[in-house]
Amino acid sequence: MRYGSFLIIGVVSLILGLLLDRWCIAMAKKKRKANPHCPVVGCRTSKPHIADPIVKALMVQFAPPENMTEWVLAAMAELRQSIMKDLEEKRVFGWHSRMRQPEELYIRTLYALFVASDKELPHIISGDMPNGFSRLYSAVNRVVLEGRGKLLDSLPGLHPGTTFKPIDTLNDGAHASFRSFLTCMGWIKNPQMMPQTDQYLRYLNTYCNILNRMHDDFKANKDKKEVLEEVKKLYRSGAATA
Numbered sequence: 001m002r003y004g005s006f007l008i009i010g011v012v013s014l015i016l017g018l019l020l021d022r023w024c025i026a027m028a029k030k031k032r033k034a035n036p037h038c039p040v041v042g043c044r045t046s047k048p049h050i051a052d053p054i055v056k057a058l059m060v061q062f063a064p065p066e067n068m069t070e071w072v073l074a075a076m077a078e079l080r081q082s083i084m085k086d087l088e089e090k091r092v093f094g095w096h097s098r099m100r101q102p103e104e105l106y107i108r109t110l111y112a113l114f115v116a117s118d119k120e121l122p123h124i125i126s127g128d129m130p131n132g133f134s135r136l137y138s139a140v141n142r143v144v145l146e147g148r149g150k151l152l153d154s155l156p157g158l159h160p161g162t163t164f165k166p167i168d169t170l171n172d173g174a175h176a177s178f179r180s181f182l183t184c185m186g187w188i189k190n191p192q193m194m195p196q197t198d199q200y201l202r203y204l205n206t207y208c209n210i211l212n213r214m215h216d217d218f219k220a221n222k223d224k225k226e227v228l229e230e231v232k233k234l235y236r237s238g239a240a241t242a
Contacts, residue, residue: 040123042130049122058125065113065224069215072109076102076211080204088197092184100170103151104133106207110144111136113214114228134167141242144228145235148242158186158193206240 034041037048049055062068079102086095112124115136124131134152141149151167172180187194195203210231217227234240 038123039119049126055126066218073211076208096173096184100174107137107140110140115139115143145242
């Protein structure tokens, strides 16, 4: 009798397991189902992004590479000025909360210019999800930086045996999380772990210089493949660091 009960339980468990596997497969297929309005997997828009008058206006302003690089360069120059002020005046939390902004602006621009297809560009410009920094960075690191980027890598932490990912530090600061307080306390106690002002200025200047060069190239009617190759050469030569 006991054996028969165990056998029934085993059969029922097997059947439930098979049903669960089929349900998971069905859900996975459902998630992968293409959205007829957008090629980006996971986008839930119910109409083409370009049907939104705001996105349509943004496409007019930002879709042409010459325009995009001009706008982004102007924005990056302003960020450089304000972020450096925080760093120079030792406003550590203020600086930490701003660290992701130039990174995300630069990476999103490279993605829009050199990774996104013409059909994907309205999604990127719209800001609709998914549009996360990690996803964009991973693609840019592969296509533009050729694997040199370190934001997603696990690096040695301040204490022996600990590791961290730079992108997590950027996200903590951008979200003003409680973890970001701890990070700032660590920098205050160990100021040698923070970049020197001249070092960080050179870093932000690199972004501005590359954006300026791309703008000049696009203005000279160079195509995206030509400009991408020039950007790659800057990173290959060490003139720019990822």
